[in-house]
Amino acid sequence: MDKKEKDVILKVDGLKVYFYTASGVNKAVDGVSFTLEKGSTMGIVGESGSGKSVTSSSVMRLMQAKTQKIVDGSITFEDIDLLKMSQKDLLKFRGDVCCMIFQNPMTSLDPVFKVGYQMVEMIREHQGISKKEAWNKAVEALKLVGIPEAEKRMEAYPHELSGGMCQRVIIAMAVCGNPKLIIADEPTTALDVTVQAQVLELLKSLQKKLDTAILLITHNLGVVWDMCDTVMVMYAGNTVEYADTGTLYREPMHPYTWGLLDSMPKLSSTSKEELTTIPGVPPDLRLTGRCCNFYNRCPYVTEKCRESVPPLVEVKPGHFVACHRQNGAEHLVRGEVNSYGE
């Protein structure tokens, strides 16, 4: 995972985030590593509860409760150790250098303050400029993200805007600072399809303009193909596969990735065909970490899968897989269902 050091903007290494609950320790993220280069886009995919969102909020050190703790690993942003950053520096980092776009734009803005107030508040929090300058800057940003009648929108309350509009406002807020990294946590899930495309286009064009890296979390494999340079597939808190988008779609190696790609609906298929699913359910996160987390749903399971955790191995340059049967020495071919007599 070693790219030329100067290009790497974000490096996450062996990140573990545990939730301490009354019924035990939930290993929400249990050893995730990746790097993100300047100006590039990385996608994180996986089903609900696989730790995508927790991973991304950990980069911002935004834990939802005191029971959620980063217990191990490191997060490095341009040679700065984020986990050791002081609260004061963290405030400067959040919202200025690193921005986050959340899933539901309608609830992402404070409902009782006008859009303009919230934008000015944020700009002035990071830049020592007057209210008027901040106001002008906010109007500029709204224009940049393609909001018509920007001055008028500054006086609007969030509930007076549509979902797509709110998401644009939030993106505009990100643009007001000097964002080097934008974390987009399912930015289009709550929007309808045409607006989705517009928002993604907007993100792409801003990325080009500002040379920002994007960490995109999504369920939508189509969006990944469209937007991302690299993809990380997560399952039950672990990275299971990590590669260039092209490589991953062309020759996926982990059985879970095969399942994910198979479950995409195909335009060519007839309407009566049932969607393919991966049988079974993800494991209880309190019980993971003793064996391959996917063993109970994997058609290629072996004795070894039940006994030990598969390490993340670089099988080909830039292509990482965590599977006992795909570690270079062994090469599993898709469709060769269990020769181990299961």
Add this chain to the structure above:
Amino acid sequence: MLKMMLKRFLQTIPTLFIVVTITFCLTRMLPGDPAVAILGIEAKQEDIEAMRAKMNLDKSLPEQYRLYITGLVKGDFGYSYSYRQDVFGLIISRIPNTLSLTLVALVFAFFIGTAVGIAAAIKQNTWFDYVFMVLALVGVSMPIFWMALMLVLQFSVKMNLLPVMGMGDWSKGFGDVVSHMILPGFCLATIPMATFARTTRSSMIETLSSDYIRCLRARGIREWKVIMIHGLKNALPPLVTVLGLQIASTFTGAIITEGIFSWPGMGTMINTAINNRDYSLIQGTVLFSAIMFVFCNMLVDMAYLVLNPKVKEV
């Protein structure tokens, strides 16, 4: 805004009319003869008859009701025989005493209660939260009369620190009035304070767990701003509702506290009125309480308009 205020004002008229009718019926159901209460049980029969005629009590109930309502419309609240004064003037003269006591109590209750509520919400599930919420529960549940007596016993009788009763005298200096105010003020403030603390806590917890608060943090807004500006403004509506109710009920509900501490306010007057079967005065004070409630509710509605942009003027 003006249109809405006018509309709300007109809506209060039926409410007040119902209140007036119910109090009229209830006072007539009180056992005992007001004329006897005034003249004493040894009064002569003809004196009592004369008194009854003077008070319109010899007329039929519908006729009494008609006279009472027409009087009210003309602004005549009736005459209090126990105080030998006009009811309206009597109520007006007692308002400042009660108002000073209740306002002081409420202001303290509001600020302390809200501050404790916010702190408990931030420190949810810590010892601070538990201790203060148990205290608040005790505060809401404690019988006022018992607490008042215990306070008097401890601070006035045993420790001799504070006066037992009365309102003090301005001529003896500011300190005299304040020292007289501490115990009754504390009694009156207990329930509102506990209510504010509990309401603020639950409303704050709900607000602070919402998406936009998390987004504000992600935008690098300082924590005190997140809590005191965004959190508090979003958490205010339930608090304002409670505040409106508490103002009205504290103001009129000072009956027990004022009675125990002999505070010469509305509460003491209501006590006297009931004991003397002073129909006009009872009716007057109840009507006044109803007006207070309606007025405070109106203020709360107005506050919503300011606090929540989603509430549109109708």
